[in-house]
Amino acid sequence: MRLDELDRQILNIVQYSFPVAAEPYKALAEQVGSTEEEIMSRLKKLKEDGAIRRIGGIFDSRKLGYKSSLCAMKVPVEKLQEAEEIINAYPGVTHNYLREHEYNMWFTLISPSEEAMEATLEEMREKSGCEIRNLPAVRFFKIKVDFKLTDNK
Amino acid sequence: MIMITELDKKLIRFLQDDLPITSRPFTAIAQELDITEEEVLARIEKYLEEGSMRRFGVALRHREVGFTANGMGCWDVPEERAEEVGKIMATFPDVSHCYQRPRFEGWPYSHFTMLHGQTREDCEAVAKRISEATGITNYRLLFSTAELKKTSMRYFMEEK
Numbered sequence: 001m002r003l004d005e006l007d008r009q010i011l012n013i014v015q016y017s018f019p020v021a022a023e024p025y026k027a028l029a030e031q032v033g034s035t036e037e038e039i040m041s042r043l044k045k046l047k048e049d050g051a052i053r054r055i056g057g058i059f060d061s062r063k064l065g066y067k068s069s070l071c072a073m074k075v076p077v078e079k080l081q082e083a084e085e086i087i088n089a090y091p092g093v094t095h096n097y098l099r100e101h102e103y104n105m106w107f108t109l110i111s112p113s114e115e116a117m118e119a120t121l122e123e124m125r126e127k128s129g130c131e132i133r134n135l136p137a138v139r140f141f142k143i144k145v146d147f148k149l150t151d152n153k
Numbered sequence: 154m155i156m157i158t159e160l161d162k163k164l165i166r167f168l169q170d171d172l173p174i175t176s177r178p179f180t181a182i183a184q185e186l187d188i189t190e191e192e193v194l195a196r197i198e199k200y201l202e203e204g205s206m207r208r209f210g211v212a213l214r215h216r217e218v219g220f221t222a223n224g225m226g227c228w229d230v231p232e233e234r235a236e237e238v239g240k241i242m243a244t245f246p247d248v249s250h251c252y253q254r255p256r257f258e259g260w261p262y263s264h265f266t267m268l269h270g271q272t273r274e275d276c277e278a279v280a281k282r283i284s285e286a287t288g289i290t291n292y293r294l295l296f297s298t299a300e301l302k303k304t305s306m307r308y309f310m311e312e313k
Binding site: 001003011014015016017018020021022023024025026036040043044047049050051052053054055056057058059060061063064065066070072084087088091092093094095096097098099100101103105106107110112133135136137138139140141142143144 | 155157165168169170171172174175176177178179180190191194197198200201203204205206207208209210211212213214217218219223225235236239240242243248249250251252254255257260265295296297298299300301302303304305306308309310
């Protein structure tokens with residue numbers, strides 16, 4: 001996807017300092033020396049083109065009382081599609097990636113409680129017939145998804 | 154522990170949706186909740202301050218904007234160095250997430266660093282620098298071969 005300088009400038013701002021204001025797009029326009037209409041039409045385009053997934057709040061699951069974990073699953077190649085369908089159907093599964101390893105499916109699971117998480121994992125194991133390792137964090141060092149967009153990206 | 158009222162839960166349900174791209178995007182939420190626009194904005198500021206909201210803004214599809222390589226760095230860090238090494242790893246700007254997780258049989262790795270780059274080589278170069286900075290030499294990078302799901306969590310839906 002092609003981003004021009006103004007697109008990059010807008011995206012770099014709205015990732016981390018989206019103006020929490022009554023007229024946020026107008027405030028953004030003032031920051032980058034553009035117009036509210038231009039900002040709104042660019043954001044709509046970036047959303048249509050798939051660069052923007054969503055504009056909204058990104059919450060800290062732990063602070064809201066939820067439990068989160070990274071799960072490693074060992075799926076035989078012939079069962080990959082079936083496993084993907086089973087795992088992705090759970091709303092608490094927010095990310096799921098195939099990776100180059102014997103444990104080839106890695107997903108994150110967010111649940112309202114420890115008990116709910118264990119119950120979900122047990123259900124996933126039964127439905128898929130696959131081994132799933134639950135790896136909840138024991139120490140947190142960093143969570144910061146900041147994709148600085150520069151010229152060559 | 155943060156106090157979350159019924160009103161907060163309702164507001165959070167709206168804020169985890171997609172904010173409309175209109176001149177006054179918060180007015181509809183305020184009307185739905187029967188509070189003022191200022192109250193909505195004040196509560197967002199409060200969530201950001203207390204950290205229950207990590208940020209308000211745009212969630213990017215990083216693959217679409219050029220960060221196509223995603224390597225999960227897995228590191229075998231001796232327990233007595235867990236804290237110190239984790240802190241060093243977190244200082245690298247290319248590391249977006251850094252956690253310590255339990256080891257299991259056949260899996261000696263305790264520390265996980267999520268690395269994003271334009272190419273695999275970018276990620277490998279960062280991992281090498283992390284290895285040099287920490288002295289941890291037993292590590293591997295698990296590259297993603299497919300993104301099967303990426304969404305935002307929807308909280309407090311089960312109580313609706």
